[in-house]
Amino acid sequence: LCSIPEKPDLCSTSSFFNSTALSNKSLPNILSLEKLNLDGYFSFDNIEHATKDFGNRYHTHPAAVLYPKSVSDIASTINYIFNMGSTSAITVAARGHGHSLQGQAQAHQGIVINMESLQVPEMQIQVGEKPYVDVSGGQLWINVLHETLKYGLAPKSWTDYLHLTIGGTLSNAGISGQAFRHGPQINNVYQLEVVTGKGEVITCSEQQNADLFYGVLGGLGQFGIITRARISLERAPQKVKWMRILYSEFSRFSNDQEHLMSKNSFDYIEGFVIINRTGLLNNWRSAFSPKDPLQASQFISDGKTLYCMEIAKYFNSEESDLVNQKIENLLSELSYIPSTLFMSEVSYVEFLDRVHVSEIKLRAKGLWEVPHPWLNLLIPKSKISEFALEVFGNILTDSSNGPILMYPVNKAKWNNQTSLITPGEDIFYLVAFLSSAVPSSTGKDGLQHILIHNQKVLDFCSKSNLGVKQYLPHYGTQEEWRAHFGPQWEVFVQRKSTYDPFAILAPGQRIFKRR
Ligand code: FAD
Numbered sequence: 001l002c003s004i005p006e007k008p009d010l011c012s013t014s015s016f017f018n019s020t021a022l023s024n025k026s027l028p029n030i031l032s033l034e035k036l037n038l039d040g041y042f043s044f045d046n047i048e049h050a051t052k053d054f055g056n057r058y059h060t061h062p063a064a065v066l067y068p069k070s071v072s073d074i075a076s077t078i079n080y081i082f083n084m085g086s087t088s089a090i091t092v093a094a095r096g097h098g099h100s101l102q103g104q105a106q107a108h109q110g111i112v113i114n115m116e117s118l119q120v121p122e123m124q125i126q127v128g129e130k131p132y133v134d135v136s137g138g139q140l141w142i143n144v145l146h147e148t149l150k151y152g153l154a155p156k157s158w159t160d161y162l163h164l165t166i167g168g169t170l171s172n173a174g175i176s177g178q179a180f181r182h183g184p185q186i187n188n189v190y191q192l193e194v195v196t197g198k199g200e201v202i203t204c205s206e207q208q209n210a211d212l213f214y215g216v217l218g219g220l221g222q223f224g225i226i227t228r229a230r231i232s233l234e235r236a237p238q239k240v241k242w243m244r245i246l247y248s249e250f251s252r253f254s255n256d257q258e259h260l261m262s263k264n265s266f267d268y269i270e271g272f273v274i275i276n277r278t279g280l281l282n283n284w285r286s287a288f289s290p291k292d293p294l295q296a297s298q299f300i301s302d303g304k305t306l307y308c309m310e311i312a313k314y315f316n317s318e319e320s321d322l323v324n325q326k327i328e329n330l331l332s333e334l335s336y337i338p339s340t341l342f343m344s345e346v347s348y349v350e351f352l353d354r355v356h357v358s359e360i361k362l363r364a365k366g367l368w369e370v371p372h373p374w375l376n377l378l379i380p381k382s383k384i385s386e387f388a389l390e391v392f393g394n395i396l397t398d399s400s401n402g403p404i405l406m407y408p409v410n411k412a413k414w415n416n417q418t419s420l421i422t423p424g425e426d427i428f429y430l431v432a433f434l435s436s437a438v439p440s441s442t443g444k445d446g447l448q449h450i451l452i453h454n455q456k457v458l459d460f461c462s463k464s465n466l467g468v469k470q471y472l473p474h475y476g477t478q479e480e481w482r483a484h485f486g487p488q489w490e491v492f493v494q495r496k497s498t499y500d501p502f503a504i505l506a507p508g509q510r511i512f513k514r515r
Helices: 019-035 071-087 141-149 166-170 210-216 250-263 293-299 317-332 348-352 354-364 381-395 447-463 478-499
Strands: 041-043 064-067 092-095 111-114 124-126 132-136 153-155 189-196 201-205 224-235 239-247 268-275 305-315 342-347 375-380 404-410 427-433 469-471
Touching: 019 071, 064 071, 071 092, 071 111, 071 189, 071 201, 071 224, 092 224, 132 141, 141 153, 141 166, 141 348, 166 224, 189 210, 201 210, 201 224, 210 224, 210 478, 239 250, 239 317, 239 348, 250 268, 250 305, 250 381, 250 404, 250 427, 268 381, 305 317, 342 348, 348 354, 375 381, 375 447, 381 404, 381 427, 381 447
Parallel strands: 064 111, 092 111
Antiparallel strands: 041 064, 124 132, 132 224, 153 224, 189 201, 189 224, 239 305, 239 342, 268 305, 268 404, 375 427, 375 469, 404 427
16 A cells, blocks of 8 residues: 555645646556456546536546446445555546536546446335435435335435435535424435545444544535435425415514524425516526416516515325414414415425426526526524625625525534534524526626626625635635634544545545645
């Protein structure tokens, strides 16, 4: 074995783009990987998709894509590269469904592992008191939903969009409207199987190899590749009452969101902000179809800023009357604009897979594969009014580039041992600017315009010391990564040197430089 560095190097942006240095060292070594005896195979031609992601702004070419059939394909590949030590510059990126925003699943001149081709045994579902599903890290959440529903079960915590992989969301957090009650997806995992940056296959959980377990959850792919996850399940409801209500005052909107969160009576709480919108939602989150289409026209905000709370209550058919009564009581405690209650009843699958409906429509119009300069922030509750006043009142003049989500979560219910970084307060808000840019436009819907506004929001947060943290973080310098992790930086670096000492894994996150 070659010598293992004690501390991994931190990245500097320039080193990531020094392609000549990398390719000279990588290519001959990568070709030698073909000697490995694998169940799957390397491709040096079928690699184009690995240069792309949903963000559609960063495109780096790998030297090869591994299409693994077994966990040992992944382990042998990484172990081979690890044993080359620093004589090689090869990096390895797991690619889930490629729905990153800034090249996080790419590996410049390295190897991208196509996780969706990993063929581990079929999903295994355990019924009983503490039900769970064992599933491949490359599996899509939508498939997990369909399979577990056959047993009347389903995972508890979701993302808004289900065509993402288990490994991809568990490397971040997986946050949606259920997170206030169940925590994010990373808090609903019992066990993981991980291939580390040394090529070891390790099973970990709260009881076994806990340091690796917590490190990998929310760990941005830095410590290992998730090949299998054991995800906790609950009894699945049949149906969902899905509601939207409008507010013209921010304080009423956020007070009501927090009130409902504390009552724990709804199953899902989200919300979004509508600034000076003059048309109906024209983007991927417009799936909602209220019963009375006439009412929907009131969503046009005509120069004003409106706040829309989105809530859902799960139920089974026989509970319908009881649930209606409960909802009526809960709504009577809120102070939304009375005429603006939109309510529809949908199946559980329709509710969870709602964004996919818009995806199909947008794909048909060629509007899905456009640049997505998204910005996701976690904002402490004590600063949310200050943030809203400036950002929705001054910085942004409209919300026509895409939805702006906004909802609180309660960290007291979250496990704080994972690698996920959140603000210091128990309650904080997820605010997500989910913009789509019109390719080659130089106007308000163009990429540059949107990026400038994102930067203005970030500058305001840092100038006003709001204690904001980025979700799905992206930084260009090591100082920024250090600041992001704060006191947890040392633990993060220590884990990197333990589990991936040559910084082989997930180079697209741009945190550590390959040794
Ligand atoms: P990829 O983009 O393929 O990979 C992401 C990162 O994880 C990369 O660094 C990659 O190397 C690493 N990785 C991938 N697989 C593995 C693995 N098996 N083991 C270790 N590391 C791995 N997020 C939320 O929390 N809530 C939402 O509601 C939400 N909605 C979204 C809606 C849309 C339309 C999109 C595009 C994204 C959304 N996201 C949401 C963000 C999403 O969770 C992340 O972008 C996630 O990483 C995407 O999963 P993926 O399978 O495409 O991962």
